[in-house]
Amino acid sequence: MDGLGDLLRRKLIRGDNNSRFVEGFVTASVLFCVGAMAINGSMQAGMLGKYDILISKGVIDGVTAITFAAAMGVGVAFSAIPLLLYQGGLTLIFALVGQGMDPAVVTEMNAVGGTIIVGIGLNMLGLPKEKIRVGNMLPAIFLPIGYIPLAGLIGGLMG
Template sequence: MVLTGTLVNGLAIIVAGFIGLMVQNIPEKMKTTVLQAIGLAIILLGLQMGLQTEDFLLVIGCLAVGAVLGEWIGIDSYLNKLGEWIESKLKPAKSGESGKVAQAFVTTSLIYVVGAMAVLGSIDSGLRADHSLLYTKAMLDGLSAIIFASTMGFGVLLSAIPVMLYQGMIALLATYIAAFVPDVLLEQFILEMTAVGGVMVVAIGLNILGLTTIRVANLLPALPVLALVIWILSLF
């Protein structure tokens, strides 16, 4: 089945998130230190991803245009409202809790979808019914979901929704992607997409550390902008 890998990935986040919630009652100092450690590790991951680019100007340009589009659309605001709405439907909101749920939802959703594994794994699932890459991603996402849920709370489980929608859409469209997009062009897009996603991951890490309040979701249009620019450049 084309969507097997995607479903396994989503279920891994949900199950692991529930496990993390079981150990949520940890001392506040310990929770803070763990979150700081996670933030530092995420920054390191983002730097590793970002340095893979072969064209820094392309990355900077796409991020700038994407930021303008994202702010105009208000993606971050919509995602936060979605997280709060889902949380309100699932359980009564405690005082000040809905904001935390939305923050955890947005943060972990971005972490789980901006990497190259999400795209490559979904394409493999759609074209060859090879789910091995998404199974590996499911294991990694699950392990991180335990830690995230134990420190950030219930919103982490909600990130399974955009993960399944995003990866499922790519898997279902994989045949068309392979038919119309040359391998060289796809490889270039994935390389630069990883770099653009890496910048977003660094921003997420800085937000977790409390050093910034970057609206990372508003940078997401940089990805379709990147695809469009690479396609235009390929024509010349």
């Protein structure tokens, strides 16, 4: 995620006057992409055609983006790109294969997203000596898709 932010900064911002571009892009992207509302909203949109959670999330994210942009600059605006790809992709996935998805998988995906949000909060408070690279943790959200069925299979073989 940092690499994409650096690429956008080099292409769009001339000079070194906006040193917080990448931080704003990555922080906003991670914050807006993880969490229960992103996953559950995409699930409801894809499986049931109900968009109320995504609309509520959009309002919350819009207000948050204004605040973040004031503190971190224009990089926050570009977080809309990974957000569109992430939520749009999840919505399409849930529309195609969501009918058969185990509710435990969704619960665990929400738990991983919540843990990543805790990492963002710790970074924003400045508590760790070195920043936690939360952008690198995003793929972990999808681990339960393989882990839950595998754990059930192994548990069935053992019991």
